Amino acid sequence: MACPLINLPFFFLFMFLPFSTLAQTSKNISLGSSLTALNDDNSSSWTSPSGDFAFGFQRIGKDGFLLAIWFDKIKDKTIVWSANGDNLVPGGSKVELSNGGEFMLNDATGKRIWSAQSIGLGVAYASMLDTGNFVLADRSSSNVWDSFGEPTDTILPAQILNQNDKLFARYTATNYSRGRFMFSLQSDGNLTIYTTKFPLETNNFAYYATSTNTGFQVIFNQSGYLYLTARNGSVLNMISSNTISTQNFYHKVTLEHDGALRHSAHPKTAASSAGSPMAWSPLTSEPSNICLTIEGDAGSGACGYNSLCSYNDEGPTCQCPYGYTLIDPNDVLKGCKQNFSFEFREMQNTEWSGGGYEQFTPVDEDWCRQNCFDDCFCAVAIFKNGECEKKRIPLSNGRMDPTVGGKALIKVRKDNYTLIPEVPNTKKKDRSTLILIGSVLLSSSGFLNLILLLTTYLIVFRIAYRKAKLIQPYRVISDMNLRHFTYEELKNATNEFEEELGRGTSAIVFKGVLAPDNGKSVAVKCLVARVGENDLEFKAEVSAIGRTNHRNLVQLLGFCYEGEHQMLVYEFMSNGSLASFLFGELRPSWCQRRQIALGIARGLLYLHEECNRKIVHCDIKPQNILLDDSFAARISDFGLAKLLKIDQTLTTTGIRGTKGYVAPEWLNRLPITAKVDIYSYGILLLEIIFCRKHFEAAAEDEDQMILADWAYDCYKQNNLHQLFKNDHEAMHDIKKMEKYVMIAIWCIQEDPSLRPTMKKVALMLEGTVEVSAPPDPCSFISSIL
Ligand SMILES: *[C@@H]1O[C@H](CO)[C@@H](O)[C@H](O)[C@H]1NC(C)=O
Ligand SMILES: *[C@@H]1O[C@H](CO)[C@@H](O)[C@H](O)[C@H]1NC(C)=O
Ligand SMILES: *[C@@H]1O[C@H](CO)[C@@H](O)[C@H](O)[C@H]1NC(C)=O
Ligand SMILES: *[C@@H]1O[C@H](CO)[C@@H](O)[C@H](O)[C@H]1NC(C)=O
Numbered sequence: 001m002a003c004p005l006i007n008l009p010f011f012f013l014f015m016f017l018p019f020s021t022l023a024q025t026s027k028n029i030s031l032g033s034s035l036t037a038l039n040d041d042n043s044s045s046w047t048s049p050s051g052d053f054a055f056g057f058q059r060i061g062k063d064g065f066l067l068a069i070w071f072d073k074i075k076d077k078t079i080v081w082s083a084n085g086d087n088l089v090p091g092g093s094k095v096e097l098s099n100g101g102e103f104m105l106n107d108a109t110g111k112r113i114w115s116a117q118s119i120g121l122g123v124a125y126a127s128m129l130d131t132g133n134f135v136l137a138d139r140s141s142s143n144v145w146d147s148f149g150e151p152t153d154t155i156l157p158a159q160i161l162n163q164n165d166k167l168f169a170r171y172t173a174t175n176y177s178r179g180r181f182m183f184s185l186q187s188d189g190n191l192t193i194y195t196t197k198f199p200l201e202t203n204n205f206a207y208y209a210t211s212t213n214t215g216f217q218v219i220f221n222q223s224g225y226l227y228l229t230a231r232n233g234s235v236l237n238m239i240s241s242n243t244i245s246t247q248n249f250y251h252k253v254t255l256e257h258d259g260a261l262r263h264s265a266h267p268k269t270a271a272s273s274a275g276s277p278m279a280w281s282p283l284t285s286e287p288s289n290i291c292l293t294i295e296g297d298a299g300s301g302a303c304g305y306n307s308l309c310s311y312n313d314e315g316p317t318c319q320c321p322y323g324y325t326l327i328d329p330n331d332v333l334k335g336c337k338q339n340f341s342f343e344f345r346e347m348q349n350t351e352w353s354g355g356g357y358e359q360f361t362p363v364d365e366d367w368c369r370q371n372c373f374d375d376c377f378c379a380v381a382i383f384k385n386g387e388c389e390k391k392r393i394p395l396s397n398g399r400m401d402p403t404v405g406g407k408a409l410i411k412v413r414k415d416n417y418t419l420i421p422e423v424p425n426t427k428k429k430d431r432s433t434l435i436l437i438g439s440v441l442l443s444s445s446g447f448l449n450l451i452l453l454l455t456t457y458l459i460v461f462r463i464a465y466r467k468a469k470l471i472q473p474y475r476v477i478s479d480m481n482l483r484h485f486t487y488e489e490l491k492n493a494t495n496e497f498e499e500e501l502g503r504g505t506s507a508i509v510f511k512g513v514l515a516p517d518n519g520k521s522v523a524v525k526c527l528v529a530r531v532g533e534n535d536l537e538f539k540a541e542v543s544a545i546g547r548t549n550h551r552n553l554v555q556l557l558g559f560c561y562e563g564e565h566q567m568l569v570y571e572f573m574s575n576g577s578l579a580s581f582l583f584g585e586l587r588p589s590w591c592q593r594r595q596i597a598l599g600i601a602r603g604l605l606y607l608h609e610e611c612n613r614k615i616v617h618c619d620i621k622p623q624n625i626l627l628d629d630s631f632a633a634r635i636s637d638f639g640l641a642k643l644l645k646i647d648q649t650l651t652t653t654g655i656r657g658t659k660g661y662v663a664p665e666w667l668n669r670l671p672i673t674a675k676v677d678i679y680s681y682g683i684l685l686l687e688i689i690f691c692r693k694h695f696e697a698a699a700e701d702e703d704q705m706i707l708a709d710w711a712y713d714c715y716k717q718n719n720l721h722q723l724f725k726n727d728h729e730a731m732h733d734i735k736k737m738e739k740y741v742m743i744a745i746w747c748i749q750e751d752p753s754l755r756p757t758m759k760k761v762a763l764m765l766e767g768t769v770e771v772s773a774p775p776d777p778c779s780f781i782s783s784i785l
């Protein structure tokens with residue numbers, strides 16, 4: 001069974017060295033003694049008479065202290081036994097042999113962490129023996145407890161394992177908590193090594209077994225032989241016999257963290273080590289290649305789930321297959337996960353009869369979500385009255401009905417979630433080209449242009465949608481990520497549209513409360529403008545909006561589409577709009593303003609580049625930025641440019657309402673791209689920096705009426721402090737302020753191609769990318785007015 005790894009040449013060197021004494025002398029540790037873990041690496045210990053072994057505290061990294069026994073004379077102080085591998089203790093903790101004979105480990109607050117379960121009460125003294133055994137003895141010097149009887153992962157010469165004794169591998173080389181392998185002499189006489197159902201300690205598959213039924217003891221004798229004996233003492237199985245002198249070498253057999261039962265030796269003194277390294281050398285290892293030995297269709301193996309194990313001289317190494325990454329980059333043993341993430345979509349009153357495989361109760365919804373999230377078989381979790389049932393696909397016999405109650409939490413892929421074919425990209429291109437051609441051809445009057453613009457806009461939309469419909473007629477129906485509200489429900493939620501939050505040309509917004517959802521507050525936006533004729537079109541746009549999910553966007557929760565009642569239901573933002581925050585009585589702090597500027601940039605970056613379907617907002621202004629509970633900026637009304645075609649086209653031509661924020665290309669008949677948002681963002685950024693509206697008719701000086709103009713002049717004249725006269729915070733951070741002004745000036749360049757992308761803006765704001773001196777934004781003002 002044993003497999004020799006190396007035949008150490010120095011074995012012969014020491015065969016003839018004189019015998020040293022084997023005397024079992026011991027120093028007595030009297031009742032009332034104690035040791036304290038000290039943070040200055042100065043903890044004392046109890047050593048054996050020969051000094052080979054010591055008992056006491058060892059510091060484990062920064063994590064705390066381990067109460068342990070170790071080889072004290074060698075450099076790496078190899079630990080052979082420990083009391084609290086699962087529960088390291090802080091400095092100040094104390095191990096004590098009390099006057100009553102109790103042996104215990106308490107942390108600094110006096111909390112009991114561990115104690116020796118000694119038989120009988122007559123402990124008279126303790127002793128660290130030269131064998132590495134720490135014993136509690138009674139008055140007649142017989143042991144009432146010893147560390148050899150409670151092994152952790154290592155056995156030493158003279159140590160014996162009896163039936164039902166176990167060794168547990170530690171988790172990693174430096175983490176002493178119980179890992180995923182177990183060596184045990186079973187009561188049926190079979191000596192086995194198992195993988196465990198980590199983090200539980202129950203066994204899984206055996207990857208080593210002597211298949212004996214008379215095994216009685218595992219003996220590691222003082223000459224360094226490891227074998228299994230029967231009750232009558234006969235050797236049933238020699239596990240490791242490739243031994244070298246125990247006089248000149250320390251020996252140990254450890255169930256290593258990599259799953260191998262390894263017998264190794266270490267020279268006792270430097271003098272005896274001529275030609276051999278001052279380190280542990282393996283003599284035998286069982287199994288020899290753990291990666292090939294662990295088989296079976298369950299368990300996490302040597303490397304964790306979804307991982308690959310390969311073996312070389314140093315032991316096994318773990319790596320992830322393509323498309324997977326480490327769950328925890330600092331802990332390869334945790335295994336791998338698929339390299340994409342999931343999120344949940346809720347559906348109320350929904351369930352399936354089939355597919356369930358695990359049920360938990362009572363739990364809360366967060367727990368249910370997390371459990372399903374962590375379990376790759378879980379496709380849906382049904383949560384109802386504190387009960388969580390996990391289901392795997394295929395899901396049979398699904399139903400939606402108010403009598404069902406509860407909700408289905410559907411796990412969907414976060415990125416690359418492509419239920420809907422990506423028609424919009426081609427559509428966008430067609431549209432801008434057409435706008436350009438149309439506008440150039442009919443260049444007589446601005447008004448005519450406007451009409452033409454509208455018409456082409458509409459025609460192209462029609463065509464695109466017809467195309468989309470042909471390709472995938474069920475695309476919205478199969479999409480389940482938004483809640484479908486009835487008009488009645490929303491009427492009740494808003495208390496018959498009682499509290500108006502705001503009103504624009506296209507919609508009126510009311511506050512609502514969803515009673516069935518624990519009274520969650522929502523904003524219900526009733527669209528005034530008539531949106532598309534059929535609900536498929538409406539739902540397609542709405543579900544595209546609903547698919548977005550970013551912490552700097554206001555999340556769409558659901559919609560209502562019942563004839564003339566077309567409404568969108570959003571999360572409620574408790575802190576109102578950026579406009580009222582920025583231009584209100586109290587000036588928000590500079591730090592808050594910076595956070596907001598960055599938040600908006602990130603939200604826009606997501607819309608432009610990161611979400612499934614790229615969205616150009618077309619109407620960035622402080623009224624469309626809302627603030628949540630923590631004053632984080634949340635962009636609202638995105639995606640409406642498409643939903644409310646007619647109305648949006650009007651406002652974004654800069655004639656009404658949003659004057660000042662629109663990019664010059666709207667009027668210069670250039671194609672409309674994401675760069676229009678960059679322009680608006682630039683203006684908004686200036687407003688955020690200076691807490692001032694872009695256009696102030698009542699300004700002291702005519703030069704100061706238009707903020708962008710004034711800011712650029714001041715920047716050019718190196719005179720920015722003139723702008724924040726009363727803003728002391730800003731004066732203290734003038735470098736950063738100046739940088740922000742420069743970014744804003746880059747954003748409002750008249751030539752769209754000079755404006756940075758949102759990604760670059762975010763990087764500049766974060767300070768990752770340097771900001772160069774911006775050119776004059778040119779005649780942008782004349783193009784607006
Ligand atoms: C340790 O204490 C026991 C009991 O009190 C005594 O018999 C023994 O001689 C002591 N050993 C040493 C080395 O002091
Ligand atoms: C350790 O303790 C000794 C004596 O108690 C003291 O002289 C020494 O400075 C301590 N070492 C550290 C690192 O604190
Ligand atoms: C050791 O590993 C276990 C299991 O992963 C973990 O729970 C524990 O925090 C780790 N301990 C230390 C000290 O890192
Ligand atoms: C010993 O255990 C192994 C693994 O569980 C098993 O395959 C084998 O049959 C057992 N042998 C005996 C004699 O019980």
Ligand SMILES: *[C@@H]1O[C@H](CO)[C@@H](O)[C@H](O)[C@H]1NC(C)=O
Binds near residue numbers: 221222223225
């Ligand atoms: C240890 O076991 C081996 C093999 O059975 C035997 O040759 C040797 O004498 C034993 N040594 C001791 C000290 O019992």
Ligand SMILES: *[C@@H]1O[C@H](CO)[C@@H](O)[C@H](O)[C@H]1NC(C)=O
Binds near residue numbers: 214230231232234
């Ligand atoms: C010891 O026990 C084993 C198994 O029970 C048996 O095969 C062997 O013959 C016995 N040896 C002696 C000397 O009794």
Ligand SMILES: *[C@@H]1O[C@H](CO)[C@@H](O)[C@H](O)[C@H]1NC(C)=O
Binds near residue numbers: 320322324325339
């Ligand atoms: C996982 O995804 C990240 C980013 O999406 C990528 O950088 C990384 O290379 C991927 N890893 C593997 C193993 O596919």
Ligand SMILES: *[C@@H]1O[C@H](CO)[C@@H](O)[C@H](O)[C@H]1NC(C)=O
Binds near residue numbers: 415416
């Ligand atoms: C999305 O999937 C495609 C093909 O399956 C792949 O090429 C692309 O890298 C994926 N993108 C992300 C962000 O994972």
